Amino acid sequence: MVDRNNRPSALKATDAAGPEAQVDIEGTGSSSKVIARLPSGESVEVLLFGATVTSWKSNGGTTENLWLSEKAALDGSKAVRGGIPVVFPVFGPPPKSGHVTSSLPQHGFARTSRWEFLGKSAAEDAAGSNSVKLDFGLSSSELTEEARKAWPLDFALVYSVTLSKESLMTVVNVRNEGQQSFEFQFLLHTYLRIQDISKVAINGLLGVAYTDKVLNATEHKQSDSSVKITGEVDRVYASIPQDTTSVVEDGKPRFDVVRDNLKDTVVWNPWIEKAKAMGDFAPDEDYKHMVCVEVGAVNGWQTLDKGDVFEGGQTIKSLL
Numbered sequence: 001m002v003d004r005n006n007r008p009s010a011l012k013a014t015d016a017a018g019p020e021a022q023v024d025i026e027g028t029g030s031s032s033k034v035i036a037r038l039p040s041g042e043s044v045e046v047l048l049f050g051a052t053v054t055s056w057k058s059n060g061g062t063t064e065n066l067w068l069s070e071k072a073a074l075d076g077s078k079a080v081r082g083g084i085p086v087v088f089p090v091f092g093p094p095p096k097s098g099h100v101t102s103s104l105p106q107h108g109f110a111r112t113s114r115w116e117f118l119g120k121s122a123a124e125d126a127a128g129s130n131s132v133k134l135d136f137g138l139s140s141s142e143l144t145e146e147a148r149k150a151w152p153l154d155f156a157l158v159y160s161v162t163l164s165k166e167s168l169m170t171v172v173n174v175r176n177e178g179q180q181s182f183e184f185q186f187l188l189h190t191y192l193r194i195q196d197i198s199k200v201a202i203n204g205l206l207g208v209a210y211t212d213k214v215l216n217a218t219e220h221k222q223s224d225s226s227v228k229i230t231g232e233v234d235r236v237y238a239s240i241p242q243d244t245t246s247v248v249e250d251g252k253p254r255f256d257v258v259r260d261n262l263k264d265t266v267v268w269n270p271w272i273e274k275a276k277a278m279g280d281f282a283p284d285e286d287y288k289h290m291v292c293v294e295v296g297a298v299n300g301w302q303t304l305d306k307g308d309v310f311e312g313g314q315t316i317k318s319l320l
């Protein structure tokens with residue numbers, strides 16, 4: 001159990017959502033989800049399995065901002081293909097041996113663990129509009145036996161999802177509750193929904209060094225001001241000085257993804273062959289309607305001393 005009395009005050013959940021924001025819990029077991037809706041119609045849905053955000057609607061609830069596969073498993077049988085899976089404590093395949101994460105599956109256990117809903121609280125966004133914050137917790141004692149065996153360290157995660165009229169903020173707080181330091185990586189694997197990949201440009205990465213995982217993990221520097229996607233892309237941009245990565249579609253701003261204490265960003269699109277090869281990616285042609293812009297701390301490792309806390313996250317602004 002996450003110790004509710006010992007969490008940083010900024011993340012303390014109360015039972016009083018704003019008078020008008022509505023928060024419901026639907027479904028049972030691994031299919032349970034928390035749905036929050038602002039009076040103006042914007043909404044967010046978070047599956048307890050993985051604390052995966054599976055839907056975020058802005059513009060009075062008329063614009064879905066996240067891509068979710070038609071074949072995404074939403075019953076807890078596997079990680080969700082779409083939305084915002086939480087990647088912790090390792091990004092990608094772990095080091096083959098000799099590291100504390102070596103026995104874990106790709107992208108770790110957070111996205112396949114059942115989280116606890118800690119509560120909701122009312123908040124105000126920068127413009128003074130109503131917001132609602134949902135807190136989710138996961139700690140070592142709540143892991144499956146398999147995950148606990150693979151990563152036998154004491155930790156507590158609190159993940160906060162704040163819905164505002166024009167933005168969604170997702171922030172993680174990692175606390176080392178053990179007696180020794182540990183190393184981890186963290187990433188928010190956001191699948192953004194777009195109309196047409198051929199019209200998309202990703203800005204804010206100029207001059208940043210990246211590892212190209214499609215080209216055998218070779219190192220490059222971003223030399224164009226825009227990243228255009230015309231084939232499979234799987235790049236890890238590291239130590240980005242700019243806070244914001246922008247997605248522009250058809251010349252118009254679509255999303256701003258603002259990093260908070262996370263220095264790296266993965267840009268991923270599987271393109272047609274890889275999309276077809278993934279059993280849970282559907283329809284195949286939907287690689288045209290998604291792009292992953294994944295903020296994280298994945299270049300090397302974060303070291304967390306005993307008792308210490310790491311906090312990092314993102315604010316995604318929908319600019320339609």
Ligand SMILES: O=P(O)(O)OC[C@H]1O[C@@H](O)[C@H](O)[C@@H](O)[C@@H]1O
Binds near residue numbers: 107213294
């Ligand atoms: O299929 P998964 O485990 O959800 O991973 C999807 C992709 O996730 C991205 O973050 C990785 O950079 C890719 O290499 C990977 O293919």
